[in-house]
Amino acid sequence: MIFELMLPSLIAGLFIALSSGSLGCFVIWRRMAFFSDTLAHSAILGTALALIAEIQVIYGLIGFGILVALTMAKFDNGRRHVSSDTLLAIIAQSSLALGMLLLPLTGTQVNIEALLFGDILAISWQDVFITAAITTVIVILLAFNWSDLLALCIDEDLAATEGIATKRLKLLLFLLLVALVAIAVQMLGVLLISSLLLIPAAAARRLSHTPTQMLCIAPVLGMIAVICGLALAYFLNLAAGPAVVVTSTMIWLLCLIKKSD
């Protein structure tokens, strides 16, 4: 592999780590891990639909993702954070299966393995720009709503009585996750996206005493995982997505050594 071919994916990866690390904190705090996994799985169907409709894949991903997110928001009953895990699993599995059935009908040659586990060589400079733009939007929106989002994560009822528009915020988190899945699917594939959301944030938990610290540390750990993972992939000729995920797991294991407060 030539280094220049790796460069776009390295840069895109760093942006993905930035947005997934910060968004991952909220996913953990709001116990949305299952939700984000469902969103990722449904990206297969989103891709298939985009290819059938002959539009850019990213539009299909975002369009279909929004549909799934709105469905989930409807079933989110407020007092308990999590929508029914059974429902989430049904959506995840059936959209994965349906996507696989539809892909051969698209007439396009699709690399299934790349879709499931990511393919960094397919990342172009144009993808890098889209990734950078969407990451910027995610980070700005998170920063702008930071204290409201934090209040929401601590206790939804308390936040609502303090005049915070909790419904709007929950939808915002859902939609930001949709955007993240859309930019991360190329690099990590639908099966591995959740790992870059959850693992750096979980590792950051061990190292932080305040929510702000955790929010700052998680993206940094994610970026370290991307750099080391891609380096491993480059020098040992490994699959890049899995290498990044395994690296982040190593970081998490290292953080476990530290006694939690």
Place this chain on the structure above:
Amino acid sequence: MSSVLIQADNISFSANGRQILSNVSMSLSEKEVLTIIGPNGAGKTTLLRILVGLQKPTSGKINNSKKLSFGYMPQKLHLNPNMPIPVSSFLKINTKNTRDTDAIMQELNIQHLSRTSMHKLSGGERQRVLLARALLRKPDVLILDEPAQGVDISGQSRLYELINQARNIHHCAVLMVSHDLHIVMANTDRVICLNQHICCMGHPDTVSTDAAYLSLFGDTPSPALAHYTHHHDHHHDLHGKVVDGKHNEGCNHDF
């Protein structure tokens, strides 16, 4: 009597085919302390949630005298252990003025907990932190859902003293839910006994002799319960330390 802040008329609420509240009418005046008591499942929490606007009643109307600011203390805080959060951060969310935070922490005697993790607080400490958060809203109405739960009996009377003191300092009305009649009664102006509908309402002294109340709770201690009289020769301060000297006002045992 001062002016009415909340006027609720014929509030009914049902969920999943189960009637939880039926035709509850009540009002809350400025600086009043109103306690809602009732057995489990009486709809106390639901009524509070409707009054603060967290839930919509199935029928009935609520009229507030103005746009009220509520200081809400929920029955339970669903804190996620995966969020690292010290008391100071918890209190500073949505509070612009850090001077207020310091003043209220001092008022409730929790300054020393500033850097402690929310996950490590004792029951009494956690309730005081929640009270502080509610007071930081500069509320017109302090809404407390079973504030004394998880707090030992001597801590309870201290907590009620703090609530009473907060009402005097911040000039707010207090609406609280409790299933412990005896301790709450001491500071409250009016009691509503709720069991889906309002059984009786009035000044503490009158409620405890009202027939409707007696049929619910029985004529003090029910056979299954008994009073355990402590024979302390000391009392505890807010930090749980043993302190010499006279008993608190809240104590009413023999010696």
